[in-house]
Amino acid sequence: MHTSPQLPSCGHLEVACSSSCLRELCLPEGFSATELETLDGLVSTRRKLRRGDALFRRNDPFTSIYAIRAGSFKTCVTSEGGRDHVTGFLMSGDLMGFDGIGHERHGCDAIALEDSMLCVIPYARLEEMSQDFLELQRQVHRVMSREIVREHGNMMLLTGLRAEERLAAFLWNLAQRLGARGFSSSSLILRMTRQDIGTYLGLKLETISRAFTKLCDDGILEVHRRNVSILEPATLQRIAVGTAP
Amino acid sequence: MHTSPQLPSCGHLEVACSSSCLRELCLPEGFSATELETLDGLVSTRRKLRRGDALFRRNDPFTSIYAIRAGSFKTCVTSEGGRDHVTGFLMSGDLMGFDGIGHERHGCDAIALEDSMLCVIPYARLEEMSQDFLELQRQVHRVMSREIVREHGNMMLLTGLRAEERLAAFLWNLAQRLGARGFSSSSLILRMTRQDIGTYLGLKLETISRAFTKLCDDGILEVHRRNVSILEPATLQRIAVGTAP
Protein backbone atom coordinates (compact mmCIF):
# COMPACT_ATOMS: atom_id res chain seq x y z
CA MET A 1 0.00 0.00 0.00
CA HIS A 2 3.03 2.21 0.30
CA THR A 3 6.54 2.75 -0.91
CA SER A 4 9.44 0.61 0.33
CA PRO A 5 7.95 -2.83 -0.27
CA GLN A 6 9.76 -4.68 2.49
CA LEU A 7 7.32 -7.50 3.00
CA PRO A 8 7.81 -9.61 6.09
CA SER A 9 8.92 -13.07 5.11
CA CYS A 10 6.31 -15.74 5.56
CA GLY A 11 7.82 -17.65 8.42
CA HIS A 12 11.24 -18.96 7.50
CA LEU A 13 10.33 -19.71 3.92
CA GLU A 14 11.45 -17.79 0.91
CA VAL A 15 9.80 -19.50 -2.00
CA ALA A 16 9.16 -16.85 -4.58
CA CYS A 17 5.44 -16.33 -4.71
CA SER A 18 4.57 -18.08 -1.48
CA SER A 19 6.47 -15.61 0.56
CA SER A 20 4.88 -12.57 -0.98
CA CYS A 21 1.48 -12.81 -2.52
CA LEU A 22 0.42 -15.96 -0.73
CA ARG A 23 1.06 -14.43 2.65
CA GLU A 24 -2.50 -15.06 3.74
CA LEU A 25 -2.35 -18.67 2.73
CA CYS A 26 0.83 -19.29 4.68
CA LEU A 27 0.13 -20.32 8.21
CA PRO A 28 2.27 -19.94 11.31
CA GLU A 29 3.70 -23.45 11.42
CA GLY A 30 3.30 -23.67 7.71
CA PHE A 31 3.66 -26.35 5.16
CA SER A 32 6.50 -28.72 4.53
CA ALA A 33 9.06 -27.61 1.98
CA THR A 34 7.76 -29.97 -0.68
CA GLU A 35 4.17 -28.95 -0.03
CA LEU A 36 5.21 -25.39 -0.38
CA GLU A 37 6.78 -25.99 -3.73
CA THR A 38 3.56 -27.51 -4.93
CA LEU A 39 1.69 -24.54 -3.57
CA ASP A 40 3.46 -22.31 -6.00
CA GLY A 41 1.53 -24.25 -8.60
CA LEU A 42 -1.56 -22.46 -7.35
CA VAL A 43 -0.60 -19.30 -9.08
CA SER A 44 -1.20 -19.35 -12.78
CA THR A 45 -0.22 -15.86 -13.86
CA ARG A 46 0.60 -12.41 -12.65
CA ARG A 47 -1.38 -9.37 -13.56
CA LYS A 48 -0.56 -5.70 -13.54
CA LEU A 49 -3.19 -3.00 -13.21
CA ARG A 50 -2.96 0.73 -13.41
CA ARG A 51 -4.65 3.05 -11.02
CA GLY A 52 -8.37 3.10 -11.77
CA ASP A 53 -8.42 -0.21 -13.63
CA ALA A 54 -11.03 -2.78 -12.71
CA LEU A 55 -9.75 -6.23 -11.84
CA PHE A 56 -13.27 -7.57 -12.10
CA ARG A 57 -16.74 -6.14 -12.04
CA ARG A 58 -19.99 -7.13 -10.43
CA ASN A 59 -21.57 -10.06 -12.28
CA ASP A 60 -18.38 -10.99 -14.06
CA PRO A 61 -18.13 -14.77 -14.05
CA PHE A 62 -16.04 -15.95 -11.15
CA THR A 63 -12.90 -17.87 -12.05
CA SER A 64 -10.12 -16.94 -9.70
CA ILE A 65 -9.03 -15.69 -6.33
CA TYR A 66 -6.45 -12.91 -6.44
CA ALA A 67 -3.55 -12.28 -4.12
CA ILE A 68 -2.34 -8.71 -4.04
CA ARG A 69 1.40 -8.62 -4.53
CA ALA A 70 1.77 -4.86 -4.49
CA GLY A 71 -0.59 -1.94 -4.51
CA SER A 72 -4.09 -1.61 -3.17
CA PHE A 73 -7.72 -1.98 -4.19
CA LYS A 74 -11.20 -1.03 -3.21
CA THR A 75 -14.21 -3.27 -3.64
CA CYS A 76 -17.45 -1.48 -4.30
CA VAL A 77 -21.01 -1.89 -5.42
CA THR A 78 -23.08 0.58 -7.37
CA SER A 79 -26.56 0.49 -5.89
CA GLU A 80 -29.86 0.99 -7.71
CA GLY A 81 -29.75 4.71 -7.04
CA GLY A 82 -26.40 4.89 -8.82
CA ARG A 83 -24.52 5.57 -5.62
CA ASP A 84 -21.17 3.92 -5.10
CA HIS A 85 -20.72 2.03 -1.86
CA VAL A 86 -17.24 0.90 -0.96
CA THR A 87 -17.35 -2.45 0.84
CA GLY A 88 -13.66 -2.88 1.52
CA PHE A 89 -10.10 -1.74 1.08
CA LEU A 90 -7.39 -4.29 0.36
CA MET A 91 -3.64 -4.08 0.42
CA SER A 92 -0.61 -6.16 -0.38
CA GLY A 93 -0.85 -9.68 0.93
CA ASP A 94 -4.66 -9.66 1.02
CA LEU A 95 -6.72 -12.16 -0.91
CA MET A 96 -9.64 -10.99 -2.99
CA GLY A 97 -12.58 -12.62 -4.70
CA PHE A 98 -14.11 -15.02 -2.20
CA ASP A 99 -17.42 -13.28 -2.62
CA GLY A 100 -17.66 -14.81 -6.08
CA ILE A 101 -17.69 -18.46 -5.10
CA GLY A 102 -21.25 -18.60 -3.85
CA HIS A 103 -23.00 -17.50 -7.00
CA GLU A 104 -20.25 -18.13 -9.53
CA ARG A 105 -20.19 -14.41 -10.26
CA HIS A 106 -18.47 -11.57 -8.54
CA GLY A 107 -20.66 -9.59 -6.19
CA CYS A 108 -18.76 -6.33 -6.46
CA ASP A 109 -16.28 -4.31 -8.51
CA ALA A 110 -12.60 -4.44 -7.62
CA ILE A 111 -10.78 -1.24 -8.56
CA ALA A 112 -7.06 -0.55 -8.26
CA LEU A 113 -6.37 2.49 -6.09
CA GLU A 114 -2.82 2.73 -7.43
CA ASP A 115 -0.70 0.84 -9.92
CA SER A 116 -0.79 -2.69 -8.60
CA MET A 117 0.36 -6.21 -9.24
CA LEU A 118 -1.26 -9.45 -8.25
CA CYS A 119 -1.13 -13.20 -8.56
CA VAL A 120 -4.02 -15.07 -10.15
CA ILE A 121 -5.11 -18.24 -8.36
CA PRO A 122 -7.56 -20.19 -10.52
CA TYR A 123 -10.27 -21.36 -8.20
CA ALA A 124 -10.54 -24.76 -9.84
CA ARG A 125 -6.92 -25.37 -9.01
CA LEU A 126 -7.44 -24.25 -5.44
CA GLU A 127 -10.32 -26.72 -5.15
CA GLU A 128 -8.24 -29.58 -6.49
CA MET A 129 -5.26 -28.89 -4.33
CA SER A 130 -7.43 -28.49 -1.25
CA GLN A 131 -8.51 -32.07 -1.81
CA ASP A 132 -4.92 -33.23 -1.62
CA PHE A 133 -3.65 -30.95 1.11
CA LEU A 134 -5.82 -30.91 4.18
CA GLU A 135 -3.74 -28.08 5.51
CA LEU A 136 -4.54 -25.96 2.49
CA GLN A 137 -8.24 -26.63 2.80
CA ARG A 138 -8.03 -25.60 6.43
CA GLN A 139 -6.30 -22.40 5.58
CA VAL A 140 -8.85 -21.51 2.94
CA HIS A 141 -11.58 -22.01 5.52
CA ARG A 142 -9.68 -19.90 7.99
CA VAL A 143 -9.22 -17.07 5.55
CA MET A 144 -12.89 -17.02 4.63
CA SER A 145 -13.94 -17.30 8.24
CA ARG A 146 -11.79 -14.35 9.17
CA GLU A 147 -13.38 -12.35 6.41
CA ILE A 148 -16.75 -13.08 7.99
CA VAL A 149 -15.47 -11.99 11.39
CA ARG A 150 -14.00 -8.84 9.91
CA GLU A 151 -17.35 -7.95 8.42
CA HIS A 152 -18.98 -8.41 11.80
CA GLY A 153 -16.49 -5.92 13.13
CA ASN A 154 -17.35 -3.52 10.34
CA MET A 155 -20.99 -3.87 11.14
CA MET A 156 -20.43 -3.00 14.76
CA LEU A 157 -18.41 -0.04 13.67
CA LEU A 158 -21.30 1.18 11.55
CA THR A 159 -24.02 0.53 14.10
CA GLY A 160 -22.21 1.57 17.23
CA LEU A 161 -19.88 4.47 16.52
CA ARG A 162 -20.28 8.11 15.64
CA ALA A 163 -18.57 9.91 12.79
CA GLU A 164 -15.32 10.80 14.51
CA GLU A 165 -15.12 7.36 16.12
CA ARG A 166 -15.68 5.61 12.83
CA LEU A 167 -12.91 7.55 11.17
CA ALA A 168 -10.62 6.82 14.11
CA ALA A 169 -11.44 3.12 13.86
CA PHE A 170 -10.80 3.18 10.13
CA LEU A 171 -7.42 4.85 10.51
CA TRP A 172 -6.44 2.66 13.42
CA ASN A 173 -7.27 -0.46 11.45
CA LEU A 174 -5.37 0.79 8.44
CA ALA A 175 -2.34 1.61 10.55
CA GLN A 176 -2.36 -1.81 12.19
CA ARG A 177 -2.56 -3.59 8.87
CA LEU A 178 0.27 -1.53 7.46
CA GLY A 179 2.29 -2.23 10.56
CA ALA A 180 1.71 -5.96 10.18
CA ARG A 181 3.16 -5.69 6.70
CA GLY A 182 6.31 -4.01 7.85
CA PHE A 183 5.34 -0.47 6.93
CA SER A 184 5.14 2.43 9.30
CA SER A 185 1.99 2.34 11.37
CA SER A 186 2.24 5.95 12.40
CA SER A 187 2.66 7.67 9.08
CA LEU A 188 0.47 6.63 6.19
CA ILE A 189 -0.65 7.69 2.78
CA LEU A 190 -4.33 7.25 2.03
CA ARG A 191 -4.85 5.82 -1.41
CA MET A 192 -8.55 6.54 -1.47
CA THR A 193 -10.62 9.72 -1.62
CA ARG A 194 -12.66 11.18 1.22
CA GLN A 195 -15.66 10.13 -0.78
CA ASP A 196 -14.51 6.51 -0.76
CA ILE A 197 -13.90 6.60 2.97
CA GLY A 198 -17.30 8.21 3.36
CA THR A 199 -19.32 5.55 1.60
CA TYR A 200 -17.26 2.88 3.35
CA LEU A 201 -18.08 4.35 6.76
CA GLY A 202 -21.62 5.37 5.96
CA LEU A 203 -20.90 9.08 6.11
CA LYS A 204 -20.81 11.98 3.67
CA LEU A 205 -17.47 13.23 2.49
CA GLU A 206 -17.97 16.57 4.23
CA THR A 207 -18.43 14.73 7.50
CA ILE A 208 -15.21 12.81 6.90
CA SER A 209 -13.43 16.05 6.21
CA ARG A 210 -14.74 17.62 9.40
CA ALA A 211 -13.80 14.57 11.44
CA PHE A 212 -10.26 14.81 10.09
CA THR A 213 -10.11 18.46 11.07
CA LYS A 214 -11.41 17.65 14.52
CA LEU A 215 -8.79 14.94 15.09
CA CYS A 216 -6.14 17.41 13.94
CA ASP A 217 -7.38 20.18 16.22
CA ASP A 218 -7.22 17.75 19.11
CA GLY A 219 -3.60 17.02 18.30
CA ILE A 220 -4.21 13.37 17.55
CA LEU A 221 -3.39 13.54 13.84
CA GLU A 222 -1.47 15.61 11.43
CA VAL A 223 -3.09 15.63 8.01
CA HIS A 224 -1.97 17.10 4.71
CA ARG A 225 -4.39 15.92 2.08
CA ARG A 226 -3.66 12.20 1.88
CA ASN A 227 -0.69 12.11 4.19
CA VAL A 228 -1.67 11.20 7.70
CA SER A 229 0.58 11.10 10.74
CA ILE A 230 -0.73 9.57 13.89
CA LEU A 231 0.64 11.65 16.73
CA GLU A 232 -1.25 9.98 19.56
CA PRO A 233 -1.95 6.36 18.69
CA ALA A 234 -3.25 5.53 22.16
CA THR A 235 -5.84 8.28 22.04
CA LEU A 236 -6.80 7.36 18.51
CA GLN A 237 -7.45 3.82 19.60
CA ARG A 238 -9.45 4.94 22.58
CA ILE A 239 -11.68 6.98 20.33
CA ALA A 240 -11.88 4.11 17.87
CA VAL A 241 -13.45 1.73 20.37
CA GLY A 242 -16.03 4.30 21.35
CA THR A 243 -14.97 4.62 24.96
CA ALA A 244 -13.28 8.01 24.86
CA PRO A 245 -14.24 10.68 27.47
CA MET B 1 -39.05 -19.43 12.97
CA HIS B 2 -42.78 -19.90 13.09
CA THR B 3 -45.53 -22.33 13.77
CA SER B 4 -46.52 -24.95 11.18
CA PRO B 5 -43.08 -26.37 10.44
CA GLN B 6 -43.68 -27.51 6.90
CA LEU B 7 -40.13 -27.44 5.64
CA PRO B 8 -39.64 -27.69 1.91
CA SER B 9 -37.99 -30.95 1.02
CA CYS B 10 -34.44 -30.65 -0.12
CA GLY B 11 -34.73 -31.57 -3.75
CA HIS B 12 -36.22 -35.02 -4.16
CA LEU B 13 -34.42 -36.48 -1.21
CA GLU B 14 -35.98 -37.37 2.08
CA VAL B 15 -33.12 -38.62 4.16
CA ALA B 16 -33.92 -37.69 7.71
CA CYS B 17 -31.49 -35.01 8.72
CA SER B 18 -30.27 -34.08 5.29
CA SER B 19 -33.65 -32.87 4.24
CA SER B 20 -34.23 -30.68 7.23
CA CYS B 21 -31.31 -29.28 9.12
CA LEU B 22 -28.78 -29.73 6.34
CA ARG B 23 -30.86 -27.71 3.92
CA GLU B 24 -28.04 -25.28 3.31
CA LEU B 25 -25.60 -28.06 2.56
CA CYS B 26 -27.90 -29.63 0.00
CA LEU B 27 -27.38 -28.21 -3.41
CA PRO B 28 -29.75 -28.04 -6.36
CA GLU B 29 -28.43 -31.03 -8.25
CA GLY B 30 -27.30 -32.55 -5.03
CA PHE B 31 -25.41 -35.56 -4.04
CA SER B 32 -25.85 -39.16 -5.04
CA ALA B 33 -27.99 -41.29 -2.77
CA THR B 34 -25.01 -43.07 -1.27
CA GLU B 35 -23.18 -39.83 -0.74
CA LEU B 36 -26.19 -38.48 0.96
CA GLU B 37 -26.35 -41.35 3.36
CA THR B 38 -22.77 -40.71 4.32
CA LEU B 39 -23.60 -37.07 4.77
CA ASP B 40 -25.91 -37.96 7.58
CA GLY B 41 -22.76 -39.06 9.34
CA LEU B 42 -21.86 -35.37 9.58
CA VAL B 43 -24.34 -34.85 12.34
CA SER B 44 -23.18 -36.10 15.69
CA THR B 45 -25.97 -35.07 18.02
CA ARG B 46 -29.06 -32.94 18.32
CA ARG B 47 -29.43 -30.20 20.83
CA LYS B 48 -32.44 -28.47 22.30
CA LEU B 49 -32.34 -24.96 23.66
CA ARG B 50 -34.90 -22.90 25.47
CA ARG B 51 -35.60 -19.31 24.71
CA GLY B 52 -32.76 -17.17 26.04
CA ASP B 53 -30.23 -20.01 26.21
CA ALA B 54 -26.80 -19.47 24.71
CA LEU B 55 -25.66 -22.04 22.18
CA PHE B 56 -22.16 -20.66 22.44
CA ARG B 57 -20.55 -17.49 23.63
CA ARG B 58 -17.81 -15.27 22.36
CA ASN B 59 -14.39 -16.83 22.97
CA ASP B 60 -15.80 -20.29 23.56
CA PRO B 61 -13.52 -22.75 21.81
CA PHE B 62 -14.82 -23.57 18.38
CA THR B 63 -15.69 -27.19 17.77
CA SER B 64 -18.77 -27.40 15.62
CA ILE B 65 -21.01 -25.88 13.02
CA TYR B 66 -24.70 -25.89 13.90
CA ALA B 67 -27.67 -26.40 11.64
CA ILE B 68 -30.92 -24.97 12.93
CA ARG B 69 -33.63 -27.58 12.74
CA ALA B 70 -36.36 -25.52 14.32
CA GLY B 71 -36.53 -22.17 16.06
CA SER B 72 -34.40 -19.07 15.64
CA PHE B 73 -31.32 -17.38 17.00
CA LYS B 74 -29.57 -14.08 17.18
CA THR B 75 -25.82 -13.68 17.10
CA CYS B 76 -24.50 -10.75 19.04
CA VAL B 77 -21.42 -9.17 20.47
CA THR B 78 -21.15 -7.15 23.63
CA SER B 79 -18.81 -4.27 22.92
CA GLU B 80 -16.40 -2.61 25.34
CA GLY B 81 -19.03 -0.11 26.38
CA GLY B 82 -21.29 -2.97 27.44
CA ARG B 83 -23.71 -2.37 24.59
CA ASP B 84 -25.17 -5.36 22.80
CA HIS B 85 -24.86 -5.38 19.04
CA VAL B 86 -26.83 -7.97 17.12
CA THR B 87 -24.89 -9.14 14.09
CA GLY B 88 -27.44 -11.52 12.64
CA PHE B 89 -30.72 -13.35 12.91
CA LEU B 90 -30.88 -17.00 11.92
CA MET B 91 -33.79 -19.30 11.32
CA SER B 92 -34.51 -22.93 10.57
CA GLY B 93 -32.26 -24.34 7.89
CA ASP B 94 -29.51 -21.80 8.49
CA LEU B 95 -25.99 -22.82 9.42
CA MET B 96 -24.24 -21.11 12.28
CA GLY B 97 -20.71 -20.93 13.59
CA PHE B 98 -18.46 -20.30 10.59
CA ASP B 99 -17.09 -17.25 12.31
CA GLY B 100 -15.29 -19.56 14.73
CA ILE B 101 -13.05 -21.34 12.24
CA GLY B 102 -10.57 -18.53 11.71
CA HIS B 103 -9.45 -18.12 15.28
CA GLU B 104 -10.60 -21.43 16.76
CA ARG B 105 -12.93 -19.49 19.03
CA HIS B 106 -16.38 -18.13 18.46
CA GLY B 107 -16.50 -14.45 17.66
CA CYS B 108 -19.97 -13.83 19.02
CA ASP B 109 -22.72 -15.12 21.26
CA ALA B 110 -25.52 -17.20 19.78
CA ILE B 111 -28.76 -16.86 21.73
CA ALA B 112 -32.00 -18.73 21.10
CA LEU B 113 -34.90 -16.36 20.44
CA GLU B 114 -37.40 -19.14 21.08
CA ASP B 115 -37.27 -22.78 22.06
CA SER B 116 -35.13 -24.32 19.34
CA MET B 117 -33.57 -27.51 18.13
CA LEU B 118 -30.44 -27.98 16.10
CA CYS B 119 -28.02 -30.51 14.68
CA VAL B 120 -24.40 -30.46 15.77
CA ILE B 121 -21.85 -30.90 12.99
CA PRO B 122 -18.38 -31.44 14.44
CA TYR B 123 -16.04 -29.36 12.38
CA ALA B 124 -13.31 -31.99 12.35
CA ARG B 125 -15.74 -34.39 10.71
CA LEU B 126 -16.74 -31.77 8.16
CA GLU B 127 -13.07 -31.26 7.32
CA GLU B 128 -12.48 -34.96 6.87
CA MET B 129 -15.50 -35.53 4.74
CA SER B 130 -14.74 -32.51 2.60
CA GLN B 131 -11.50 -34.24 1.70
CA ASP B 132 -13.40 -37.22 0.36
CA PHE B 133 -16.32 -35.46 -1.25
CA LEU B 134 -15.31 -32.65 -3.56
CA GLU B 135 -18.93 -31.68 -3.83
CA LEU B 136 -19.19 -31.19 -0.08
CA GLN B 137 -16.08 -29.05 -0.01
CA ARG B 138 -17.56 -26.95 -2.76
CA GLN B 139 -20.78 -26.50 -0.92
CA VAL B 140 -19.01 -25.44 2.25
CA HIS B 141 -17.12 -22.83 0.27
CA ARG B 142 -20.36 -21.67 -1.32
CA VAL B 143 -22.12 -21.32 2.01
CA MET B 144 -19.29 -19.29 3.48
CA SER B 145 -18.97 -17.18 0.36
CA ARG B 146 -22.66 -16.37 0.48
CA GLU B 147 -22.31 -15.34 4.07
CA ILE B 148 -19.65 -12.88 2.96
CA VAL B 149 -21.91 -11.54 0.23
CA ARG B 150 -24.79 -11.22 2.65
CA GLU B 151 -22.64 -9.17 4.96
CA HIS B 152 -21.75 -6.87 2.09
CA GLY B 153 -25.45 -6.38 1.57
CA ASN B 154 -25.90 -5.58 5.24
CA MET B 155 -23.13 -3.08 5.05
CA MET B 156 -24.78 -1.30 2.14
CA LEU B 157 -28.01 -1.29 4.05
CA LEU B 158 -26.30 0.41 6.97
CA THR B 159 -24.34 2.91 4.93
CA GLY B 160 -26.93 3.74 2.33
CA LEU B 161 -30.42 3.68 3.82
CA ARG B 162 -32.34 5.78 6.30
CA ALA B 163 -34.24 4.48 9.31
CA GLU B 164 -37.52 3.69 7.60
CA GLU B 165 -35.74 2.15 4.63
CA ARG B 166 -33.57 -0.01 6.84
CA LEU B 167 -36.56 -1.37 8.68
CA ALA B 168 -38.32 -2.02 5.37
CA ALA B 169 -35.25 -3.87 4.10
CA PHE B 170 -35.07 -5.88 7.28
CA LEU B 171 -38.72 -6.91 7.10
CA TRP B 172 -38.55 -7.61 3.40
CA ASN B 173 -35.55 -9.84 3.87
CA LEU B 174 -37.19 -11.66 6.76
CA ALA B 175 -40.36 -12.21 4.75
CA GLN B 176 -38.41 -13.56 1.78
CA ARG B 177 -36.49 -16.00 3.94
CA LEU B 178 -39.66 -17.20 5.60
CA GLY B 179 -41.25 -17.59 2.21
CA ALA B 180 -38.32 -19.67 0.98
CA ARG B 181 -38.91 -22.00 3.91
CA GLY B 182 -42.55 -22.52 3.11
CA PHE B 183 -43.97 -20.10 5.65
CA SER B 184 -46.17 -17.15 4.90
CA SER B 185 -44.17 -14.23 3.59
CA SER B 186 -46.91 -11.71 4.25
CA SER B 187 -47.71 -12.41 7.86
CA LEU B 188 -44.91 -12.89 10.32
CA ILE B 189 -44.13 -13.00 13.98
CA LEU B 190 -41.00 -11.20 15.08
CA ARG B 191 -39.06 -13.26 17.56
CA MET B 192 -36.78 -10.41 18.57
CA THR B 193 -37.30 -7.18 20.48
CA ARG B 194 -37.28 -3.67 18.99
CA GLN B 195 -34.02 -3.25 20.80
CA ASP B 196 -32.51 -6.22 18.96
CA ILE B 197 -33.72 -4.90 15.63
CA GLY B 198 -32.33 -1.53 16.60
CA THR B 199 -28.80 -2.61 17.31
CA TYR B 200 -28.87 -4.82 14.23
CA LEU B 201 -29.87 -1.88 12.04
CA GLY B 202 -27.77 0.70 13.82
CA LEU B 203 -30.75 2.59 15.21
CA LYS B 204 -32.24 3.22 18.64
CA LEU B 205 -35.30 1.26 19.63
CA GLU B 206 -37.43 4.39 19.67
CA THR B 207 -36.50 5.05 16.07
CA ILE B 208 -37.51 1.50 15.18
CA SER B 209 -40.82 2.00 16.91
CA ARG B 210 -41.46 5.24 15.06
CA ALA B 211 -40.53 3.66 11.73
CA PHE B 212 -43.06 0.90 12.40
CA THR B 213 -45.72 3.48 13.14
CA LYS B 214 -44.86 5.34 9.96
CA LEU B 215 -45.14 2.22 7.81
CA CYS B 216 -48.47 1.49 9.45
CA ASP B 217 -49.79 5.00 8.91
CA ASP B 218 -48.87 4.68 5.25
CA GLY B 219 -50.91 1.50 5.01
CA ILE B 220 -47.94 -0.68 4.15
CA LEU B 221 -47.97 -2.73 7.33
CA GLU B 222 -50.31 -3.78 10.07
CA VAL B 223 -48.50 -4.22 13.36
CA HIS B 224 -49.66 -5.49 16.73
CA ARG B 225 -46.60 -5.80 18.93
CA ARG B 226 -44.67 -8.64 17.31
CA ASN B 227 -47.24 -9.63 14.72
CA VAL B 228 -46.58 -8.00 11.40
CA SER B 229 -48.74 -8.19 8.29
CA ILE B 230 -47.34 -6.89 5.07
CA LEU B 231 -50.24 -5.26 3.27
CA GLU B 232 -48.29 -3.80 0.35
CA PRO B 233 -45.23 -5.95 -0.36
CA ALA B 234 -44.38 -4.07 -3.55
CA THR B 235 -44.25 -0.74 -1.78
CA LEU B 236 -42.29 -2.24 1.08
CA GLN B 237 -39.70 -3.51 -1.34
CA ARG B 238 -39.51 -0.18 -3.12
CA ILE B 239 -38.78 1.53 0.16
CA ALA B 240 -36.30 -1.20 1.09
CA VAL B 241 -34.06 -0.53 -1.90
CA GLY B 242 -34.03 3.17 -1.17
CA THR B 243 -35.66 4.26 -4.39
CA ALA B 244 -39.09 5.19 -3.09
CA PRO B 245 -40.58 8.62 -3.95
Next chain:
DNA sequence: CGAGGTGTTGAGATTTGTCAACCTACGTGG
Protein backbone atom coordinates in the same frame (compact mmCIF):
# COMPACT_ATOMS: atom_id res chain seq x y z
C1' DC C 1 -52.79 -8.17 41.59
C1' DG C 2 -48.45 -6.23 41.07
C1' DA C 3 -43.89 -6.08 38.87
C1' DG C 4 -41.04 -5.95 35.20
C1' DG C 5 -40.04 -6.28 30.51
C1' DT C 6 -41.53 -4.36 26.26
C1' DG C 7 -43.42 -0.93 23.18
C1' DT C 8 -45.25 3.80 22.05
C1' DT C 9 -45.19 8.69 21.94
C1' DG C 10 -43.67 13.56 22.72
C1' DA C 11 -40.39 17.54 23.12
C1' DG C 12 -36.06 19.17 22.77
C1' DA C 13 -30.91 18.36 22.07
C1' DT C 14 -27.30 16.47 18.87
C1' DT C 15 -25.46 14.69 15.06
C1' DT C 16 -25.20 14.37 10.43
C1' DG C 17 -26.63 15.80 5.83
C1' DT C 18 -27.25 19.42 2.25
C1' DC C 19 -25.96 23.12 -0.54
C1' DA C 20 -22.85 26.38 -1.85
C1' DA C 21 -18.57 28.84 -1.97
C1' DC C 22 -13.94 28.54 -2.13
C1' DC C 23 -9.23 26.67 -1.99
C1' DT C 24 -5.37 23.75 -3.61
C1' DA C 25 -2.78 20.46 -6.01
C1' DC C 26 -2.11 18.17 -10.21
C1' DG C 27 -2.03 17.08 -14.98
C1' DT C 28 -2.70 18.62 -19.70
C1' DG C 29 -1.90 21.11 -23.51
C1' DG C 30 -0.39 25.25 -25.53
Next chain:
DNA sequence: CCACGTAGGTTGACAAATCTCAACACCTCG
Protein backbone atom coordinates in the same frame (compact mmCIF):
# COMPACT_ATOMS: atom_id res chain seq x y z
C1' DC D 1 7.50 26.23 -18.61
C1' DC D 2 3.32 28.31 -17.63
C1' DA D 3 -1.80 28.75 -17.71
C1' DC D 4 -5.70 26.79 -16.91
C1' DG D 5 -9.18 23.23 -16.11
C1' DT D 6 -10.64 19.92 -13.06
C1' DA D 7 -10.94 16.65 -9.37
C1' DG D 8 -10.39 16.51 -4.67
C1' DG D 9 -10.69 18.76 -0.22
C1' DT D 10 -12.24 22.29 3.27
C1' DT D 11 -15.42 25.27 5.51
C1' DG D 12 -19.82 27.66 6.76
C1' DA D 13 -24.80 28.16 7.45
C1' DC D 14 -28.84 25.91 7.64
C1' DA D 15 -32.07 21.74 7.25
C1' DA D 16 -33.19 17.19 8.36
C1' DA D 17 -32.66 12.89 10.59
C1' DT D 18 -31.81 10.61 14.62
C1' DC D 19 -30.92 10.40 19.57
C1' DT D 20 -32.02 11.35 24.37
C1' DC D 21 -34.83 11.58 28.16
C1' DA D 22 -39.08 11.03 30.11
C1' DA D 23 -43.79 9.64 30.62
C1' DC D 24 -46.98 6.31 29.97
C1' DA D 25 -49.52 2.00 28.05
C1' DC D 26 -49.64 -2.81 27.50
C1' DC D 27 -48.91 -7.61 28.15
C1' DT D 28 -47.07 -11.59 30.57
C1' DC D 29 -45.97 -14.08 34.39
C1' DG D 30 -45.40 -15.16 38.96
